[in-house]
Amino acid sequence: MKRLAVVLALSSGLCGCGLNVQSPDLFLLTRSGPGPQLTLLVNDGGTIACNSGKAKPLSDPLLLQARDLATTLDTDAVSKLRIAAGAHSVFSYKVRLQHGTIYFPDTAAATHAELAQAEQFALQAAQQACGLSG
Numbered sequence: 001m002k003r004l005a006v007v008l009a010l011s012s013g014l015c016g017c018g019l020n021v022q023s024p025d026l027f028l029l030t031r032s033g034p035g036p037q038l039t040l041l042v043n044d045g046g047t048i049a050c051n052s053g054k055a056k057p058l059s060d061p062l063l064l065q066a067r068d069l070a071t072t073l074d075t076d077a078v079s080k081l082r083i084a085a086g087a088h089s090v091f092s093y094k095v096r097l098q099h100g101t102i103y104f105p106d107t108a109a110a111t112h113a114e115l116a117q118a119e120q121f122a123l124q125a126a127q128q129a130c131g132l133s134g
Helices: 002-017 060-078 108-109 111-130
Strands: 025-032 036-044 046-048 092-097 102-103
Touching: 036 060, 036 111, 046 102, 046 108, 046 111, 060 092, 060 102, 060 108, 092 111, 102 108, 108 111
Parallel strands: none
Antiparallel strands: 025 036, 025 092, 036 046, 092 102
């Protein structure tokens, strides 16, 4: 009985003190081209830091989209996908994930659906979560 009381006291102490466990970052997306560069640091805990600013909450739909995107882009990251910009490219993207970094121009989205998803996420997150024009 005494042992149970000690276990309960310890467990309630752990629950109350907050273990300060931080969620991992899903990815860092950088878009460069005309105008200012855009950087989005997306954390699995539901936050996004825009252009090296303070972390802001990310809506549930955008967080789910970011998690799916991180999973989808992982194969490209492992293979270190790098697509050179073509003559008609406007924006260039760099996405740093846990298993590597990928580089691609906006024109690559025409043949790579996962890259189109990354571009779409960047636009939506910039507008919705960051309050930027996109």
